[in-house]
Amino acid sequence: MNRINAPRGTRDIVYPEISHWQMLEARIREFYSRFLYREIRTPMFERSELFQRGIGDTTEVVQKEMYTFQDKAGRSLTLRPENTASVVRAAIENNLFDALFPLRFFYIGPMFRYDKPQKGRYRQFHQFGIEVFREESAELDAEVVYAAYAFLEELGLREISLEINSVGCDECRPAYLRVLQQAAQARRDELCADCRRKVDSNPLRIFDCKQPGCRSAAATLPTIAAHLCPGCAGHFVGLQAGLDTYSVPYKVNERMVRGLDYYTRTAFEITSDRLGAQNAILGGGRYNRLIRDLGGPDIPGVGFAAGMERLLLHLEISPENEPSLCFLACQSAEFRPQVMKLARVLWQAGYHAYVDYSNANLKKQFRRSDRMAANFTLVLGEEEAAEGKVTVKDMTRQEQVRIPQQELLKWMNQRK
Numbered sequence: 001m002n003r004i005n006a007p008r009g010t011r012d013i014v015y016p017e018i019s020h021w022q023m024l025e026a027r028i029r030e031f032y033s034r035f036l037y038r039e040i041r042t043p044m045f046e047r048s049e050l051f052q053r054g055i056g057d058t059t060e061v062v063q064k065e066m067y068t069f070q071d072k073a074g075r076s077l078t079l080r081p082e083n084t085a086s087v088v089r090a091a092i093e094n095n096l097f098d099a100l101f102p103l104r105f106f107y108i109g110p111m112f113r114y115d116k117p118q119k120g121r122y123r124q125f126h127q128f129g130i131e132v133f134r135e136e137s138a139e140l141d142a143e144v145v146y147a148a149y150a151f152l153e154e155l156g157l158r159e160i161s162l163e164i165n166s167v168g169c170d171e172c173r174p175a176y177l178r179v180l181q182q183a184a185q186a187r188r189d190e191l192c193a194d195c196r197r198k199v200d201s202n203p204l205r206i207f208d209c210k211q212p213g214c215r216s217a218a219a220t221l222p223t224i225a226a227h228l229c230p231g232c233a234g235h236f237v238g239l240q241a242g243l244d245t246y247s248v249p250y251k252v253n254e255r256m257v258r259g260l261d262y263y264t265r266t267a268f269e270i271t272s273d274r275l276g277a278q279n280a281i282l283g284g285g286r287y288n289r290l291i292r293d294l295g296g297p298d299i300p301g302v303g304f305a306a307g308m309e310r311l312l313l314h315l316e317i318s319p320e321n322e323p324s325l326c327f328l329a330c331q332s333a334e335f336r337p338q339v340m341k342l343a344r345v346l347w348q349a350g351y352h353a354y355v356d357y358s359n360a361n362l363k364k365q366f367r368r369s370d371r372m373a374a375n376f377t378l379v380l381g382e383e384e385a386a387e388g389k390v391t392v393k394d395m396t397r398q399e400q401v402r403i404p405q406q407e408l409l410k411w412m413n414q415r416k
């Protein structure tokens with residue numbers, strides 16, 4: 001029969017790698033609860049309109065990367081390419097704006113983008129992120145950035161750098177976009193076909209393009225810095241002061257605009273320099289229109305998302321301390337009930353125990369115990385069975401004792 005493989009751009013996560021994921025997830029839950037973020041789980045697919053309206057019709061994500069399909073009733077649905085729009089939708093739909101205070105969420109889960117698979121980049125990939133609704137202060141933005149940066153630091157990530165920028169607001173961006181459009185128009189010949197279309201539809205997105213020609217053109221295009229309205233300029237100054245207070249090092253990059261349309265004012269990105277250039281592992285910003293644009297109240301939001309695959313690539317993870325493993329070997333099947341009773345005692349006390357049901361000879365069972373790196377090998381042979389005893393080999397200390405079966409737990413507990 002033909003083998004059926006996983007779809008391109010997806011992968012299976014199995015032991016021992018899965019323990020890295022579980023560790024990372026546990027660290028996320030613990031860390032973000034310090035700031036009063038509560039977990040939210042939203043559906044993996046939504047109505048396509050949510051992302052078209054939320055992320056922006058002319059973004060790369062919406063135009064090229066979404067997994068959109070029709071269900072049997074003809075509805076257009078999309079596997080979520082990111083989670084902010086979904087969290088906003090959930091808050092509106094469940095009236096959380098009235099019910100909860102503070103409105104702080106974190107999420108962990110798979111996202112889907114039809115992207116070119118490469119090292120650390122998949123079509124089903126995983127993100128964690130946080131969102132704060134209703135709070136407007138620039139100092140809060142600094143706290144959100146701190147909560148991103150400090151977490152990576154606590155994980156032991158080295159050589160990370162933070163870039164920040166302001167992308168303006170509805171008040172100041174339109175005038176800037178006209179200036180940008182004119183300047184981009186003059187450089188049109190240097191741009192790729194996509195970016196030539198963006199000149200008319202959404203010139204800010206030219207800064208997202210990775211084509212060398214577009215990058216060098218973008219390097220000379222005017223930035224929004226000189227066009228920020230007093231409100232945005234003040235907010236940006238406040239963000240930097242807040243970052244100084246929280247001791248977060250940063251660089252201002254006026255050309256970093258993030259690939260999503262919903263950002264207003266604060267935008268930020270954390271990259272790792274460790275695996276070469278272009279390693280954004282976390283990005284976010286403020287989105288003051290998104291909640292209103294999706295039919296909610298006119299209140300602001302701010303947050304970030306981080307790619308977990310890339311994060312794990314950058315982490316050096318030492319194995320967790322697991323509880324002792326007991327391997328239960330048995331000379332003959334007739335003694336197995338005694339072995340099973342001992343295993344039950346161990347499981348109930350929280351030990352990891354493995355019963356070998358194979359009826360293989362003891363030598364083979366001992367080899368298996370070695371392969372599993374068991375801490376203790378318990379043996380029940382003829383003599384032990386007759387005396388109601390069990391032989392315990394402490395594999396780390398290279399010791400061996402024969403003890404009454406009912407004393408096993410006491411003996412194990414003393415060895416902890």
Ligand SMILES: [Zn+2]
Nearest residue numbers: 169172229232
């Ligand atoms: Zn503004």
Ligand SMILES: [Zn+2]
Nearest residue numbers: 192195209214
């Ligand atoms: Zn381009």
